[in-house]
Amino acid sequence: MGTGDRKPLFVRLPADQAHQVDARARTLGKTKQDVVSELLAVSMDDRLGQSPSPGDPVHDDILSLAGLSAWLMLTEESVRARADKGEIPGRCFDDEWRFSRAAILLWLEGSDGSQRSPTGFAGRRPDSAPSCDADL
Numbered sequence: 001m002g003t004g005d006r007k008p009l010f011v012r013l014p015a016d017q018a019h020q021v022d023a024r025a026r027t028l029g030k031t032k033q034d035v036v037s038e039l040l041a042v043s044m045d046d047r048l049g050q051s052p053s054p055g056d057p058v059h060d061d062i063l064s065l066a067g068l069s070a071w072l073m074l075t076e077e078s079v080r081a082r083a084d085k086g087e088i089p090g091r092c093f094d095d096e097w098r099f100s101r102a103a104i105l106l107w108l109e110g111s112d113g114s115q116r117s118p119t120g121f122a123g124r125r126p127d128s129a130p131s132c133d134a135d136l
Helices: 015-028 032-048 065-072 076-084 101-109
Strands: 062-064 091-093 096-100
Touching: 015 032, 015 101, 062 065, 062 101, 065 076, 065 096, 076 096, 096 101
Parallel strands: none
Antiparallel strands: 062 096, 091 096
């Protein structure tokens, strides 16, 4: 969307929400304008009963390794390595990783709890068990 397609909107947010928008923008490397626009698009789709397009990481509640990698703008190898170490909240089913969008957003904001990678993220602590491989 070009700047000509935009209209100014001036709002006052509660301080905690403003801090969350700032943190999300920094973490995702996006402008606050883009973050708010994406959040509104998701909210409007949900409230109006519109069906988001399948495979759109902004709308998918569960992401594959490829979907999360695209969303984070990182390589699949980088995301897999961090998931295998338990550094990213996710679950391994057979040899396939799945990630909760909500859990990833909390993790990115740093508000996913006091533990860096709690038990249950990949089902183990980072210093135990091997990676998510088909031959395990």
